Amino acid sequence: MKILLVEDSNNLALNVTEYLESKGYVTDYAADGITALNLVLTQTYDVILLDIMMPGMNGFSVCEKLRDKNGIATPIIMLTAKDTEEDILKGFSVGTDDYLVKPFSLPELEARIIAMVRRTKRAFGLNENLVVADLVYNPGTMSFKRGDVALSLMPVPRRILVLLMQNANRVVSRREIEREIWNDEPPDSEVLRSHIYTIRSEVNRHSSVNLIHTIRGAGYLLGESKT
Numbered sequence: 001m002k003i004l005l006v007e008d009s010n011n012l013a014l015n016v017t018e019y020l021e022s023k024g025y026v027t028d029y030a031a032d033g034i035t036a037l038n039l040v041l042t043q044t045y046d047v048i049l050l051d052i053m054m055p056g057m058n059g060f061s062v063c064e065k066l067r068d069k070n071g072i073a074t075p076i077i078m079l080t081a082k083d084t085e086e087d088i089l090k091g092f093s094v095g096t097d098d099y100l101v102k103p104f105s106l107p108e109l110e111a112r113i114i115a116m117v118r119r120t121k122r123a124f125g126l127n128e129n130l131v132v133a134d135l136v137y138n139p140g141t142m143s144f145k146r147g148d149v150a151l152s153l154m155p156v157p158r159r160i161l162v163l164l165m166q167n168a169n170r171v172v173s174r175r176e177i178e179r180e181i182w183n184d185e186p187p188d189s190e191v192l193r194s195h196i197y198t199i200r201s202e203v204n205r206h207s208s209v210n211l212i213h214t215i216r217g218a219g220y221l222l223g224e225s226k227t
Contacts (some may be wrong), residue, residue, distance in 0.1 A: 001117065002026045002044065006036040006062065007051040007079065012102075016049070019106040025113075033057030040066060045074050047113050050096070052080040052087070060094050067095035073142060073155055075116045079104070085188055092191055095154040098182070115183050119159070130165040133224050135203060135211055137165055149206045156181060157195045161203070164212070164222035173219035196220060 003020060007013040008031050017027045028043070030036040033054055040048065048066075052059035059078055066072040075097045080087070083101045091099060098116055100109060130137040134147045144151040144161065153161065163180055164172055178186035186192070200212040213221045 001046045001113075002028070003047050003049060003113065004028045004030065004036065004039055004043075004045045005049045006030045006033070006054070006059070007049070008032060008054045009051075016106065016109065020110070023110060033059070033062040036062055037065060040072055040074065041070060046117055048074050048076045049109075049113075050076050050078050052078055052082055052091075060090060063091070063096055064094040067154055073158075075155065077109075077112055077116060079109075085190075088187055089191060089194065092156060092187070092194070095156075097155050099187075119180070119183075130162070132165050132168045132222055133209070133211060134207070135165070135222075137162060144203075146203060146205075146207055151202050151205075153199065153202055157199045157202075160192075160195055161199050161222075164199075164220060167222070169221065169223040171215050171219045171221045176219065 003025050005013055005016055005027055007016070007029075010031070013029055013031070017029055020027045028039055028045070030039055033056055036048075036050070050059045050062060059080070063076055063078075066074075066076070076095065077098045077100055078091050078096045079100050079102060081102045088099055098112060100112055129139070136145045137143070142158070144153065144158075159181055160177060163177060174189075174192060177192060196212065196214070200210070203212055204210055209224060211222055211224065213223070215221055
């Protein structure tokens, strides 16, 4: 597994790199956002570990440029001392997949890396297209289309939509979604609600037929009808 660590603290970077390499991981290191962007655009990584507070370009900007400007879908775990709800929501809004608040234990970091890669492979490991009404997911390109229109979604909403499509016409509970996406450490309830809003807006953007339904007190259902 190849990991990119983006961290401006030399001591922390050294500790993390030494630990991961002792476990058999291949680790590249960038001390700033510009270097990180250049590495990601020229090499392939399984996971990116991304600090927020960096000189020149912070982690939020790096994440946004990777997702929006370059379409990079590599899982990103933000390593940060910024643990307020506002910061966490901002991180998810620009495309991060997970948060780990400093100080953290190295075994926990490794566990999150393994869980992230496992979830990503499970979510995108299908061999055939998923089709629900005129909504199509192509696992080979990890892309969605509604009719003839390509949809644009960040990694977390994308995984949620794949899960809903895999369970089409069945109510998927909030807990089920949270466990699949965030394992046993789900974020604040507003985060999932925000992702569902984003998915619904994008899926229904060019169609009058709503495919994403909120079932009060139960969860969410993807299909042409709530019943």
